[in-house]
Amino acid sequence: MSKLGAIGAKLHRGEVSYDFIGHRKFWFSLSAVLVIISLAGLFARGLALGIEFKGGVEYEAKVKVTDHTVQDFGDAVKATNAKDLGDPVVTTINNEKVRVQTKPLAQNDIGTVRAAIAKEAGIPAEQVTSQQIGASWGKQIADKAILALVVFLIAVFAVIWLYFREAKASMAAIIALIHDVTITVGLYALIGFDVTPATVIGVLTILGYSLYDTVVVFDKVRENTRGITGSNRYTYSDATNLAVNQTVVRSINTTVTALLPIGAILVVGTAVLGTGPLKDLSLALFVGVAIGAYSSIFIAPALLAVFKEREPGMQALNKRVTAKKAQIAAAAAAPVGVATAGAPAGAAARSDVQDTPRKADRATGSAPTPSSRPMKAAAAGRPQPTRKPRSKRGK
Structure with missing residues (x-):
């Protein structure tokens, strides 16, 4: 087994993990910065529209x-x-x-x-x-692209809602898709890449890649959270974090496998063929696939956990899990001698009474005083002989 495969097996079993959900504030802040920079570049510089759009x-x-x-x-x-x-x-x-x-x-x-x-x-x-x-042809392409994007988002929302029976999952997936498109388009504006019809096709295509990884993670989340409110072992965030750790290696492998051929096409389209549809398409795909993998691991599952944690049932579950963890921590931190403090007073008294003859015998150096009561059967089940007084021995 390869090193990455061994790590993936440990992540799937929960032996090692990274707290993706626990660090969601950092990843949300990073994504917010990227989105703000993208929007600033989009409104300040605008897109470098190709001749197909401006004529x-x-x-x-x-x-x-x-x-x-x-x-x-x-x-x-x-x-x-x-x-x-x-x-x-x-x-x-x-x-x-x-x-x-x-x-x-x-x-x-x-x-x-x-x-x-x-x-x-x-x-x-x-x-x-x-x-x-003519510019009118480019305007028709742009209008159709926007219409296709809106229809795609509506269809995605409905399909995810029907599949997971959960509107919050649809909301998290849609927000992640908008996040991917915004950053990709903003990068085009900041660097000044020409936007052509091939670019539009590439942007629409990356939505499928991002959605694919997100649905895989959500499916594992559903598996881990089935019947979670009936126990007090994990919170919804804990189960979601486990699902992300169990699928992160798969997401990385899928992303790298997709980026390698896209990168090869990008190099050929840029260095060999020069400016053209092949370069525009591969560039949009390369940027979008990378951003989509990031959002499916760090953004979409964390958003789903935030939405679900607001439900009353999940809040009650959080309180139970927190109380149980506090009890376990208190029991682990208590010293060993404290355990005898809670024993019944009668038991302690009997223990002292039984130990008194033994203590006296050790102090005088004499042989231990035999007990007057018969001994019980041994662990093997055979009865032991009863001690007789010295006066009756040998008769």
Whole structure:
């Protein structure tokens, strides 16, 4: 068995554990900071929407890419002084193509920019491809993405409610999903990654990964808390923490297994193919899967425990468990001699009376005085002979 497997077995048996639920204030505070930073970046900087959402003109030309390609083509396009040109976005593709994206241009300016790109690349203008993308198409994509997100959240709430018969589980799962999406989108805003339709697909996909891990943990919580109010061994938080420890190795293995191929696609899409849908999709998936694993371990179960601990039955259970733990702690801390203090007075007196002859015999050095009462049967069940007086021995 591997070292990680041995640790997982000990976690499942409860031999070792980490108090995920007990440290929930720290993890809640960390998530609150991440969400605040993400929202600040989102409202302060905004998202760098791709040309598919804001509209514009996209040019592509074959060229031998060098270290100065991006700068040279950007300066060449700016030198045309086209109306409403703005700052063109120049990227390279697989070291053999250059892509230039501009804001929407007039028909005459489109030809002027194409000629400037062809001149810089040293090819005829006919070999420079161009396409116009309207902003209305991007708005339709954005509206459909928002609608899909809302429908997805409603469906998730209903399915989890029906499966676990618990609205609080649905609330915890939805909050965790919103937490994942907010941090992922905020990271895009802070770093300045372009948001394309592939990014939207990736963001919607990560919801499934996050929900999958959360449902696995919740299912183990349900198993550990079945009939918990009828005992006084564990609180709901204790049982939830045990469930997280029992599934944490599985969650880590699942996450690492998912991140490895996604990371490979991200490296290929960025270093080999350059800017494109593959990079946008894999980047959103990589960030979202990592954040989803974090929320399914540290956020969603803790939220469920907080919601459930507010119920009257769980509060009564907490009092019983606390009282039992206090009794066990008091009994363990009491000295051994205290146990005889509670013995009945008669028993103590009988013990003193029985021990008095033995003490006297030891003091005088004489043989112990035999008891006048017959001895009871031994442990083996055979009766022992009764002592006779000396006057009757031998008769």
